[in-house]
Amino acid sequence: MRWHHKVGGKKFDNKLLAIRESNSTNHPIFFDTSEAYDHFDFSIEPIQDFDVLLKQEAEKIRDTYKKVRIYFSGGSDSHLMLNTFIKNNIDFDEVICLKSGIPSADYEIDRYAIPQLKSLNVPSNKVKINVPTLERYENYYDRDIDSKIQKGMYTHNTHFRLIAQDELFNDQNYDPETANLRGFDKPKIIQVQDKWYTYFLDVDIETFPHTLNFFSDNPLIHSKQAHLFQQAVHSVNESNIWSNQEIWNKSTGRQNIIEKTLYHDHDDCYFNIGKNKIYYANLKEKEALQWALENKLPALPKWIGRLQELKDYTNNTWWNKGHPELATVGIFSKFYGLSTKDIKTVDQLFPEGFKT
Numbered sequence: 001m002r003w004h005h006k007v008g009g010k011k012f013d014n015k016l017l018a019i020r021e022s023n024s025t026n027h028p029i030f031f032d033t034s035e036a037y038d039h040f041d042f043s044i045e046p047i048q049d050f051d052v053l054l055k056q057e058a059e060k061i062r063d064t065y066k067k068v069r070i071y072f073s074g075g076s077d078s079h080l081m082l083n084t085f086i087k088n089n090i091d092f093d094e095v096i097c098l099k100s101g102i103p104s105a106d107y108e109i110d111r112y113a114i115p116q117l118k119s120l121n122v123p124s125n126k127v128k129i130n131v132p133t134l135e136r137y138e139n140y141y142d143r144d145i146d147s148k149i150q151k152g153m154y155t156h157n158t159h160f161r162l163i164a165q166d167e168l169f170n171d172q173n174y175d176p177e178t179a180n181l182r183g184f185d186k187p188k189i190i191q192v193q194d195k196w197y198t199y200f201l202d203v204d205i206e207t208f209p210h211t212l213n214f215f216s217d218n219p220l221i222h223s224k225q226a227h228l229f230q231q232a233v234h235s236v237n238e239s240n241i242w243s244n245q246e247i248w249n250k251s252t253g254r255q256n257i258i259e260k261t262l263y264h265d266h267d268d269c270y271f272n273i274g275k276n277k278i279y280y281a282n283l284k285e286k287e288a289l290q291w292a293l294e295n296k297l298p299a300l301p302k303w304i305g306r307l308q309e310l311k312d313y314t315n316n317t318w319w320n321k322g323h324p325e326l327a328t329v330g331i332f333s334k335f336y337g338l339s340t341k342d343i344k345t346v347d348q349l350f351p352e353g354f355k356t
Helices: 015-025 050-064 076-087 107-119 134-142 145-150 219-236 245-251 283-294 299-313
Strands: 004-007 010-012 029-032 067-071 094-098 127-130 178-182 188-192 195-199 211-213 270-273 276-279 335-337
Touching (some): 004 015, 010 015, 015 029, 015 299, 050 076, 094 107, 107 127, 134 299, 145 299, 188 219, 195 219, 219 245, 270 283, 283 299
Parallel strands (some): 067 094, 067 178, 178 211
Antiparallel strands (some): 004 010, 004 029, 188 195, 195 335, 270 276
C-alpha cells in the first residue's frame, strides 16, 4: 500500500474499513504516506527544474507500464499532467474524461476539457468520454456497501453523480500493467511559528485501484512544488495563502482554467427530498440533484437509501455535518519540514487543535 489509513497498527486501503476498526477499538485513524516520504529530506529544495522532474516522471511511467491512461477533467492539474506528455513527445494510450450523464452537471467537460483536447491536438481515437447511462445509475445504487468495498469503492465518492464510482467496476483499473494517471495534487503548505511544512489531507489524495497520483507519489516532485509555492507566498506577502488560487497555480506551473464554485460553506445548500435533508457540495452536484428531482429519477431514492446505509455502517461517524453526501472529515498526514529536516504529527504541531 502506498497511501493508506492505519488504526492500531493495522493498515487499510479503504477508509470505511478504517472507520469501522476505529469505532470498535477506540484507536485513532492515521493517514500514512508512502515510506519514501519518511526518508526524504523536504528541507532541501530539489535542484532540478520543475518541468524536468515532470518529464522524468512521465518517462518513468511510460517505461514501467504497458498501457498509460490519463484522466482529464480540463482543470489546471490534469492539464499540466497531459501537456507534460504531449510537449515531450511521450506516448500515452488513452485520455479519459468522466461525465455524469446529466447534461447540466457536465459543463466542465463540455466547456473546458473537450475544447482543450482539441487545442492540444490529442488524436480523437485516443479520447474516451465516459458517459454513464441512467440504467447504470440504478445498477450502481442497487449494490450494497460490501460489494463496493470489494471492488475498491472509496469514501469521497458518496455524491449522487456517477463519475469515478462507476469507473471502479472497470476491469482495466485492476490491471497491474496499466497506469491510471490522475492529477492529484497541488501542495498544501503551512507556517507554524518560523517554520514551514507541507502535508496532505486524505480526502484530497484518496486513491483508486492501481491509480498513480502524478504530482504526489514521488516526494521529489511534491517537494519541488511545495518550495515553489512557499517562495511565491513570501514574494507577495500573502497573509492567507489559500485566498489566491492564481498564486497557487502559477507558482506550481499550472494555468488558471476553471473557476470553481463551492457551496458547502453555506448552511442553505441542501434540498428537502421527502423527509430527508440532502446537502450538495458544489454547483455540479446541485445541478444533478435538481435534474434528478425534476425527472423523478428512480436512482435518486436508491442513492438516498445508500446514504443511510453508510450512516449505519459507520455509526454515523466521520461524515461532514453528519451527512455522507458531503464525504468524510479529512485526516491529516504527517507534516514534513520545508525549513528544517523535521517530521511532525498534527497533534505535535497543534496540541490545542488545528485552527486554520
